[in-house]
Each structure stands twice: as structure tokens, then as C-alpha cells.
Amino acid sequence: MTTDALPTTALVHAPGTSDAAWWRDAVIYQVYPRSFADASGDGIGDLPGVTSRLDHLADLGVDAVWLSPFYRSPQADAGYDVADYRDVDPLFGTLADFDALLTRAHGLGLRVMVDLVPNHTSDEHVWFQQALAAAPGSPERARYHFRPGRGADGSEPPNNWQSIFGGPAWTRLPDGEWYLHLFDSRQPDLDWDHPEVRAEFEDVLRFWLDRGVDGFRVDVAHGMVKAPGLPDWAGHVSMIEGAEPVDRADEVTGSGNQGPMFDQDGVHEIYRAWNRVLAQYDGDRALVAEAWVEPLSRLARYVRADEAQQAFNFAFLAAGWDAAAIRSVVEASYTVNDAVGAPTTWVLSNHDVVRHASRFGLSDPTARPNGIARTDEQPDVELGLRRARAATLLMLGLPGSAYLYQGEELGLPDHTSLEDEYRQDPAFFRTGGLERGRDGCRVPLPWSAGEPGHGFSPTGVTWLPQPAAWARYAVDAQRGIPGSTLETYRAALRTRRAEALGSGGLEWLAELDGADAFGPDVVAFRNRDVVVLGNLGDRLLVLPADAAVLGASVELERDAAGALVLPADTTVWLRAQA
Structure with a gap:
């Protein structure tokens, strides 16, 4: 980390306009189709199942949906092994089912992004x-x-x-x-030096753009081009753990892949070519790069004006529950992205990492294990959920775009006691179980507390077993319940939109009139007319007596003198004073 010092009051990122391209400030929800909703009853989620639940996403208040792969595939790696990029696997439905999903989503005002897997077939x-x-x-x-x-x-x-x-x-x-x-x-x-490979994927882009998709999430976006000669390398490659941190001023967190197989300069010509393809279509189509690249100045190269529109900020994900790390990553991210005119794209969880509700419940809330098994340290479920809600409000208060992973709006933890006999992640088998794998974050969603399979499938069958305790997280157990995680997300997304926080600016705050002095464990900033305070420490923070609360990760209480207090592991949004 660069420093533990509390930032002085300073403008870090200037506000933008609210009429910019949609992807600059969108909240995008990742759907992992096999675990979202099953309409057929075979226990595996499918496209008709997704379509049947799109109302939930519209009601949640997100702007777009990203669908993980549904292409024809033998499913050796849950669909990230694509056999036909222009067809839907029968496991998930048909092209007609996809078209119906797209039509319904657009009718609800939701844009749709699909996964593109160009590094390998x-x-x-x-x-x-x-x-x-x-x-x-x-x-x-x-x-x-x-x-x-x-x-x-x-x-x-x-x-x-x-x-x-x-x-x-x-x-x-x-x-x-x-x-x-x-x-x-x-x-x-694939060998991306081959012209047929480049031509093929440009045609694949056009196939889905012609059907009406709004953009693409690019898998292993930093991996297509390898160093000439494929030289030996002494380092260790891990998509989930990342590499060792490097002492760089623009911030690294160990979230980047190093070596001659990643982040080669030649990859940028591919994105320039794809940018030209997307520019031929109306509607501000977008590419988001899954690029585990650092330092952040290297990541910013992927979102220059003629390349991708977004790149996931995995350094933010990797910062963990650490105030100094979060401040450092946030400031560095705006510095490098503003220099190329790009938004910063925040993310806390996805289908490749342990959910942040579980990571933040570990004794080291900055740890990023490759899955959790019953023989590993078990997270503190309540502490993890409390911190996850607070972290999400911090993220949604930041200018830029944000990604949510399905189920996090319910407060879902990982399935941390999954029996090995159910595991399917190839990483588990190729490492002999040393890496627990990603199955724990891919368990089917609970929709109805009192139904078999928690309403995921009409038959009650689920391709991975759900913990019995997940009934408490079911959508119908939270909808309309004040203070539930689902309602907290819905309220935050409404306020984010109403206050135009996604297109806003960021000014660090060192203090707030009428409040206790901020210590190093408080992340405090102003975005337009909203003050965001995240208390990552263990002491209470007394707020101004006249504080107007716009939202909080938990309901706030007052002290004996009647003042609002911000307890540990909590984030609040306040109306900024003039």
C-alpha cells in the first residue's frame, strides 16, 4: 500500500455529465445462467429461467445484465470451453430462447451483455x-x-x-x-497471430450485435497474445490469487497476472479492431475487459478511447476490508483512468472468487482464498454479511460503473462446507484438491424459502446442493422487509440513480463539521451532494446532530445525548451540507 495516512480534503475526480454513454455509470448485474433460475426442471439454470426472473432485476434497479456463457459446449469448464460461438447449448435452451430473453430485457429497460471467450476454444x-x-x-x-x-x-x-x-x-x-x-x-x-482467428472473432461479434446485444464481457482479456517464442518463465500463474505485489506508485494489490503469456502489447490492436466493429452499430455498444493486470496504469491502457469501454477493477476487489488499501486503490484508479478519459469499473464479487460476504468474515478480511472447504477456516457469517453490505454501499457511492454478482443482493455467502463429491471446478481436480475451486460461489440461487430447492427449479433439483440455512436469504423472505439485504440494495440503487452518483465526482474528506474526527479506519468522501462515510474500524463515530441520512448499510441508532452514531463495519450516505 502507498500510505496509511488519512487523505486531506481534496478533489480526486471531477463530476461528469448525466447524459454520457450508458456504460460510463451503469450498474450491471452478472447472471451465471446455470445457477440463476431453472425453467426446465433438470436442476440446471437456463435462458427461459433467466427470462422468467428478469422482473426481479428490473425491480432491483440495475441498468444492464451480463450473461456468463450459454454457448454450445461440453461444459468441461462450465461453458468457458466453447464449441460453437454462434449457438446456444441445449442445456440452456435455443437461439429463440435467447432472442426472447433479449426482447424481454429490453422491454424492461435492461441492456444485455454476453460473454466472449477468445483466448481459447x-x-x-x-x-x-x-x-x-x-x-x-x-x-x-x-x-x-x-x-x-x-x-x-x-x-x-x-x-x-x-x-x-x-x-x-x-x-x-x-x-x-x-x-x-x-x-x-x-x-x-488460440494463436492470435493467425489472421483467420482475428477474422473469426470479428464475425462472432457481428453475429451477436446483429441480434441486438449491447456489449460483451471479454474473458481473459489480457491473455490472447503471447510473447514471441513462448519463453520460459520462473513465476507462478494464478487467475484467482494473482501475483506478488510490486512497489509502484499507481497501486498494486497482487491482483494482476504476470509473465510472457499475459498483458502483451499486441493485445491492444485486437481491441482497437473490435472497437471499430462496435462503432458500426448504434446504441453505444460496449466491451468490458476481464484483465487481471497491474499496476493500474497498465490496466488503463485497455480503456483508451479507441479500445474497450470498461475494465474490471480487480485491485479494488483485492483491497479487502482495509480502509487504507481502499483509499489508495480508489485514488490511483481515478488518476490513471481519468488520464485516458475512461470510467472506473468497480467490482467486489463474481463467479471466479469467494463472495465478499464470506471473504470479509475471515480472520484476515483481506484474504482471497481459492475457495473454502469445510476443513478450512469458516467465515463469521454475520460479520461477513455486515461488512459486505457496508462495502457495497461504499462501492455504489463511487462515481463510475459497478458490477453486482447474482445473489449478493440477497447477502449470499459462499457454500463453505460443500462436500468434495459435488465439486465440478477443473481447478479442484487439476490441483488434487489443493485449490478448493469456485463451486462455492456458484450454488443455485434461493428464490422461495418454503419450496424444494428454494424455488430454483420446479422439481426442486439443483446441480449443486444448497445449504439448508439459505432459506433465510430467499428472495421472498426479504422482499418488502425493511432493513433486509435485498431492500438495502434496492434503496441504495434508487438513491444512486436519483443523486446521479455514477456520473459524479469524488472529494476526500478529512473531517465533517459536527462529527468525531475521522481516523485512519474511516473512508470518507463527497460525491455531488452526498457524503459517504465507511467505518471500517472498531470504534463508534458520532455524526453531526443535524445529519440527514439518505441510506445506511444497517439502521443507525442514537447515543444517550441523542446524536446519531456510525458503528463499526457500517457505511452511511448523508446529505452534504451547503
Whole structure:
């Protein structure tokens, strides 16, 4: 971290206008289709199920929906192994079901973004099947990274790269050649130096843009281009844990992937080409880059004016429950993104990480474990939820765009006692269980407390088991209940929109007239006419006697003198005084 010192009152980010492109300040909700809602009854979520629950998202108050992959796939990595980029897997429905979802979403005022997986295909993709049937050195193999092995008999991999999911990043074929896969062996990496690869994905973009999608989340956005020669590397690759921090002024948190397989300069020409494709369509279509890149100045390169529109701020996710780290990341993020005219895109949870309601309940609330099993430290559920709600209000008070992961509006924790027999994440199997994997954050949502499967499926079947305790989190158990996590999210999103906080500015506050002095554990800033105070410490903070509360992560109480107090692990939004 750069400093533990409390910031002085200073303007960090100037307000924008409320009529800018939608993606500059949108709140976007990630739907993981297999775990959102099941209409067919087979226990796996599907597109008709998503469509049936879109009213929930419109009522929540988000601006857009991002759908994780639903393409035709053998599901070796939950759909991130794509066999056909232009079709819906029968597991999830049909193209007609997708069109119906899109129509319904647009009718509710929700934009729709879909996942694009360009770093690798499935081993069942027609191109890879052609490559397997062809000889070494053939044009069919040139679309992927096929190489001869090292050693006298070629029995050693072409280099020492390791898979993000564990084990070698190379698999040998019976004919002696090896192919590269930074993820599972059933996810061969494409060679983006090949013109057919570039042309194919531009056509895939147009296919979905022609159907009316509003944008794309780009998987492994920093990984398509590899260093020439694929040189050996002594570092460790992990998508979830990240790399060791580097002492850089523009802030690093260990949330970036390092090495010759990531963040190569050549990747930016791909985004410039894609930007030109999107510009041919009306409606401000958008790309958001899943780029685990740092320092933040490197990440900002992905959102220059002629590249992607957004890039997830994983440094913010990685900061954890730490006031100094949050302030440092926030300030550095605005510095580098404002320099290129881009918004900052905040995120706390997604389908690849332990939910923040569980992370923040650990004894070290800055930890980022690769999943949690019953034999690991179990989070403090109530503390984690309290901090998660406070962290979300901090995030939603920041100017820029924000992403929510399905179920976080319910306060869902990870399933931290999932039996190994149910696990499906390839990272669990490739590491022999050393990495618990991501199944715990992918458990199907609870919609109805009193129904089998908590209303996820009409049959009560769920592809991963839900904890019995999840009845308390069900949508119908929270809807209309003052102070519930669901209603807290709904209220915050209403206020965020009404106050135009997404297009606002940020000014650090060192003090507030009539309030206790802020210590280093308080994150305090002003955005337009709203003051956001996050108390990450363990002492009470007395607020001004005339404080007008616009929202809080928990209901605030008054002390013996009648003054409002901000307790530990709580965030409040106040009306700023003139």
C-alpha cells in the first residue's frame, strides 16, 4: 500500500455529465445462467429461467445484465470451453430462447451483455478437431499453439508454463506434438497471430450485435497474445490469487497476472479492431475487459478511447476490508483512468472468487482464498454479511460503473462446507484438491424459502446442493422487509440513480463539521451532494446532530445525548451540507 495516512480534503475526480454513454455509470448485474433460475426442471439454470426472473432485476434497479456463457459446449469448464460461438447449448435452451430473453430485457429497460471467450476454444470446436486430424505443421494446427517438445525425444513440454488450473500448460498428442492450454487441457489456446482467428472473432461479434446485444464481457482479456517464442518463465500463474505485489506508485494489490503469456502489447490492436466493429452499430455498444493486470496504469491502457469501454477493477476487489488499501486503490484508479478519459469499473464479487460476504468474515478480511472447504477456516457469517453490505454501499457511492454478482443482493455467502463429491471446478481436480475451486460461489440461487430447492427449479433439483440455512436469504423472505439485504440494495440503487452518483465526482474528506474526527479506519468522501462515510474500524463515530441520512448499510441508532452514531463495519450516505 502507498500510505496509511488519512487523505486531506481534496478533489480526486471531477463530476461528469448525466447524459454520457450508458456504460460510463451503469450498474450491471452478472447472471451465471446455470445457477440463476431453472425453467426446465433438470436442476440446471437456463435462458427461459433467466427470462422468467428478469422482473426481479428490473425491480432491483440495475441498468444492464451480463450473461456468463450459454454457448454450445461440453461444459468441461462450465461453458468457458466453447464449441460453437454462434449457438446456444441445449442445456440452456435455443437461439429463440435467447432472442426472447433479449426482447424481454429490453422491454424492461435492461441492456444485455454476453460473454466472449477468445483466448481459447473447447477441444470439441471444429477447428481443434480439424487440427487433431491434421499433421504437424499443417494449416489447421496453425490456428492454435502446437509445438514440438524439448529433449532428444521431444518428451518434455515446449516451455515451463503452468496452467492457471494447476499442472503443466501443455498436453502431448500421440503424434508427439504438444498444444498449449493456459487453463484446462480441454481448452486449447488460440494463436492470435493467425489472421483467420482475428477474422473469426470479428464475425462472432457481428453475429451477436446483429441480434441486438449491447456489449460483451471479454474473458481473459489480457491473455490472447503471447510473447514471441513462448519463453520460459520462473513465476507462478494464478487467475484467482494473482501475483506478488510490486512497489509502484499507481497501486498494486497482487491482483494482476504476470509473465510472457499475459498483458502483451499486441493485445491492444485486437481491441482497437473490435472497437471499430462496435462503432458500426448504434446504441453505444460496449466491451468490458476481464484483465487481471497491474499496476493500474497498465490496466488503463485497455480503456483508451479507441479500445474497450470498461475494465474490471480487480485491485479494488483485492483491497479487502482495509480502509487504507481502499483509499489508495480508489485514488490511483481515478488518476490513471481519468488520464485516458475512461470510467472506473468497480467490482467486489463474481463467479471466479469467494463472495465478499464470506471473504470479509475471515480472520484476515483481506484474504482471497481459492475457495473454502469445510476443513478450512469458516467465515463469521454475520460479520461477513455486515461488512459486505457496508462495502457495497461504499462501492455504489463511487462515481463510475459497478458490477453486482447474482445473489449478493440477497447477502449470499459462499457454500463453505460443500462436500468434495459435488465439486465440478477443473481447478479442484487439476490441483488434487489443493485449490478448493469456485463451486462455492456458484450454488443455485434461493428464490422461495418454503419450496424444494428454494424455488430454483420446479422439481426442486439443483446441480449443486444448497445449504439448508439459505432459506433465510430467499428472495421472498426479504422482499418488502425493511432493513433486509435485498431492500438495502434496492434503496441504495434508487438513491444512486436519483443523486446521479455514477456520473459524479469524488472529494476526500478529512473531517465533517459536527462529527468525531475521522481516523485512519474511516473512508470518507463527497460525491455531488452526498457524503459517504465507511467505518471500517472498531470504534463508534458520532455524526453531526443535524445529519440527514439518505441510506445506511444497517439502521443507525442514537447515543444517550441523542446524536446519531456510525458503528463499526457500517457505511452511511448523508446529505452534504451547503
